[in-house]
Amino acid sequence: MSLPLTRRTVLIGAGLGATAAFVAGPAAALVADTATLRLRWRALLTGGDGIDTGDPDIAAAVERIGRTATGFLATLDTGAGRTALWPDLADPARSGHVTSSFSRLAKIALSWATPGTGHHAHEPTLRVVLDALDWMSAHRYGPALARYDNDWDWEIGAPIQLNDTMVLLHDVLGAERLARMTAAVHHYTPDPNLWRADRQIATGANRVWVCTVVALRAVLNGDGSALGEVRDALSDVRGGGANSVLAFQDGGAGGTGEGFYSDGSFLQHWKHPYNGGYGKELLNTLSKLLHLLAGSTWAVRDPAVDNVFRWVDEAFDPLMFRGDMMAAVCGREVARESKQGHAAAQPVIEATLRLAGADASRATHLTRLVKRWITEDTYRDFLKVTDLSSIVLARKALGSAAPAYPAPVLHRQYPRMDKAVHHRPGFGYAVSAYSTRIYNYESIQNENLRGWHLSDGMVLVYDGDLGHYSEDYWPTVDPHRLPGTTVERRALADGQDQRRVSGADWAGGAALPGTTLAAYGMDLRGLGTGLRALKSWFFVDDAIVCVGSGITGQDVETVLENRKLRDPQAVLTVNGAAVPGSPGTLTGVRWAHLAGTGGYVLAAPTRLRAVREPRTGRWKDINIKYGSATEITRTYLTLWLEHAAGTGYAYTQLPAASADRTAAWSAAPAAQVVAATGAVHAVASPGRHFLAANFWGAGRAVDLAADGPASVVTRRRGSATAVAVSDPTQKRDRVVVELFRPGLRVVRADPGVRVRALAGRIRITAETAGRHGATLTADLA
CATH class of the missing domain: 2.60.220.10 (Polysaccharide lyase family 8-like, C-terminal)
Structure with missing residues (x-):
């Protein structure tokens, strides 16, 4: 049959372009057996043969693996009449309990397979795991069992963990058990192009996850045909490339638009910015999948795989500050305790380490980048939290002669997702907007219940307090007064107005290349209210001039700052005088300075509201699905302006500035509002x-x-x-x-x-x- 020349026919007949050579490897070294690929995946999980247990970080990781398994074994129910494997995962209506049960079994299996743990090659441990797997097959996860709750658990979450367990225990599973469990995986996830019970097109991170599930199942079954389908599904050969995860979504192929864009934006769930959520998972999982297939008969041959390296430079590096992933692009994951701040950057580092080892031409660049990411993060030690294989790769990178890149000084805007970031020596600054093109926030699965104002001009400042957004900021901050936002002070229901676009098109800006001089703004429209505000941020190197006009609505406030205080007694200085305690209403304010944070200069003497207060919250308040009910208290200093109808604001924010510099700017500003x-x-x-x-x-x-x-x-x-x-x-x-x-x-x-x-x-x-x-x-x- 003769096919017209389309992206699909190009992909079907693609030769191995130079840009994709790192994935396929030399033709003479093609791997055609799935057993080799299975051992390759096993090495990803265990660190491979001959790891240096004399390395203190590797020794600590091995000990950590064993300790985790011991904890799960201690609470695992092994009784004949059990109704669940663990008492806290016993709800037969919550699919997340199926994924979590398989996850715990995978961690026990990893301890059994890893030399140096107390469970390595331990026969009683093995028997317990095999018995638990059989129970899951009979009672929770099998072709004869009905699915319930969330499709993600059945088709992605649970089989990913089960596949890892089968790889780790492959030689001792037995043929019948292996066939039974891989049949269950195939039942729930049969096609790398589709997912959900109604067989929707899989897109973005979901497509990569589904491809990985099918690939590992195929490796375990020796199914080369399915591996070929996985390779083609990454490029969406069946759909003519419309939902390729490798191609940029603005390439004109159609599709849902979920994935990476050429400006570095990443969207998932139609219109949600998600670089620090689904995007990081896509990068990390894809790097593993490319590693699995490299040099094999089923290696990826799509030249668009070269885009993966652009993602690292453009879609991730500018959105990280000293190991912290900027919350504006983390979606509903900001409401997950386990994904706070620095934890979100870990998968990006792990993926980049694999990519550095995959392409010699880019190895030095990626090594210098990873070296900076690891060494500049003095809050969370990557080597203390990552997996064994990543420790091995990180040690190689850190020991190389290539110097780490210096901290970035740049301004970057992401017009495809209505976000802007600004990096200067000593601080990072992120602005979160939305428009007719982008959703305001996501609150599904009972998560991120109070993210109402995450895109209403929210400004997050990243500075030397590296734990600011990683130590329970989101459950304790006042969600009605996020910094930078202009809001109506009113009661809102959990999840109210989520997944909504604005009524205004105007969101974005312009920047001078090679400088940190830029303009950004948004026409803010309240959802279901009379709120409107024209908001601008003008970036003048170390200063950000903030302007608002035409403000309408009832009980409207603009929040200058809402800072979680490392020192609860951090000094607030106003017009040169320290203001103790919780100030309340301050009049005639020309400038203010918060010790450890920076300065704020008002364009004219202004009435400013200020409160210093301990705030108590629980992760469960903002995330019923995953949140802890433990009460947490943190102290905040909040500064805000109150607006009458038709008024505006003008102030300059000076992150990381001293009180003296703030006073000097007030006396002789280097930039002034002229309109x-x-x-x-x-x-x-x-x-x-x-x-x-x-x-x-x-x-x-x-x-x-x-x-x-x-x-x-x-x-x-x-x-x-x-x-x-x-x-x-x-x-x-x-x-x-x-x-x-x-x-x-x-x-x-x-x-x-x-x-x-x-x-x-x-x-x-x-x-x-x-x-x-x-x-x-x-x-x-």
């Missing part, structure tokens, strides 16, 4: 060398004008002027900007940018159609 209307927000340096504006419609600010919605940043250095332009609405075909500075001419312009000199001004026309909010630039002189 704050319903048409335009703009900020300029005193000498006008820097001018940035967010245009909500046609308007003018100082010597800059736009014909409609736009974000514009300009900088003058000597005779050179750089201009950056974007369409944050992502709806306009072109943006026209005029700069009223005579005598300028174009030196360089991006494709799609035209520059024309007019009397007393220069006109810049940027073709923004199809750019999805990306910045376009021109250099003038």
Whole structure:
């Protein structure tokens, strides 16, 4: 049959391109037997043969594996009349208990298979595990048993753990038991392209998980045909590439749009930003799967596999600060105690270590990156928490001659998911917005019940307090007053208005490449209320100028800060004087400084509300599914402004700044608000060398004008002027900007940018159609 030339036919007939060579390996070394692949996966789990138990971190990991297994064995019910394996996993209506039961058995099996533990090759331990597996086959997980609750557990969670257990115990399972259990896996997860009981197309991380389940089942059964289906499913050959996990979702192939985008964004569940949730799991699981298939008959041959390396650089590195994954892209996982802050970065490091070992041409770059990630995180020691095989790879990376990269200094925007991040020496800064294109927050499966304002302009500052978002921030912070947000102070029900888009298109900004000068903003619309606020953030290196206007609604507040205090008595200084205790209402505030956090400079003397208070919460309050009922108390300092209808705000945030620097900025600001209307927000340096504006419609600010919605940043250095332009609405075909500075001419312009000199001004026309909010630039002189 002759097929038309499509992405599908290209993938079916693809030869091994140079970009994908690291996956397939040299042709002469092709592996055609599944037994080799099974042993390769076993080595991923156990660290492989000959690991150095004299290494203290490896010895500690081995001890940790044994200790974990001992704990689970102590509470495992081995009685003939049992109704569950563990008393705390006994609910026959909760599918998560099936996954957790298999997970505990996998950990016991790992201890049995790992030399150096007290259970290694221990016959009584083996008998207990085999008996427990048989009980699960008969009572919880088998073709004759009905599924219930969450499809993820039946098709992904449980079989992943069961497959690992079967790999670890393969030689002692017996043929009948192996056939029975792999048949159960195949029953629930038969196709690497589909999942759920109604056989939906699997996308994003779910597709990679399903592929991994099918691949391991195929390896255990010696099913080469299924391994070929797995390879093709990663590229979605069956669907013509529409839901390929390797290709960027803005490549025009169609599909659901779940996955990575070329700007580094990652979406899952249609429109939720999820780099630090599903995205990190996709990267980690895919790196294992590529490792499994490398150099084999079933190696991935899609050249788009090269994109995986771009993900590391663009979709993960900018979103991490000293080992902490920025919460704005972690979705509902912010409400999981086990996934706090630094824990979310661990899978990214593990995956990158595998990728560094897979491609010699990129090994040095990835090694330098991982070296920085591991060494700069002085809060959570990667070597103390990761698995054995990752410790081996990390030791190799840390011992290499390649120096760690320095801490990043950059500004990056993610227009496909309405997020922006800013890295400067000493701090990181993240802004979370949403629009007609992106959902506000996710609260499903009884998780993240109070994430109402996670995208209402939330600002999170990352600094030297590396445990700030990793020590119970989310269950104890006031969820009505997340920092940076403008909100109506009103009661909200758990999960209210989740998975909703905004009524406004305007969310995004522009940035000058190679600098930390940028503009960002959003047209905030309240869901089901009269709230509206035009919000802007202007990034001027170490300062962020925050502007709001046109605020409507009832009992509206803008939250400058809501900081969990490492020192409950951290000094709050206002206008140069220390304010003890819980201040209440402060009048005539020109500037404020919180010790250990930074400064806040008001554009004019302002009434500021402040409270220092202990707050008590439980993880179960925000996550019924996984949360602990233990009460936790943390002390917070909250600063906020109260708004009358039609008012606004203007203040500068100086993260990590001293009180002296805050006072100096107040006395002589290096950037000033020059427009704050319903048409335009703009900020300029005193000498006008820097001018940035967010245009909500046609308007003018100082010597800059736009014909409609736009974000514009300009900088003058000597005779050179750089201009950056974007369409944050992502709806306009072109943006026209005029700069009223005579005598300028174009030196360089991006494709799609035209520059024309007019009397007393220069006109810049940027073709923004199809750019999805990306910045376009021109250099003038």
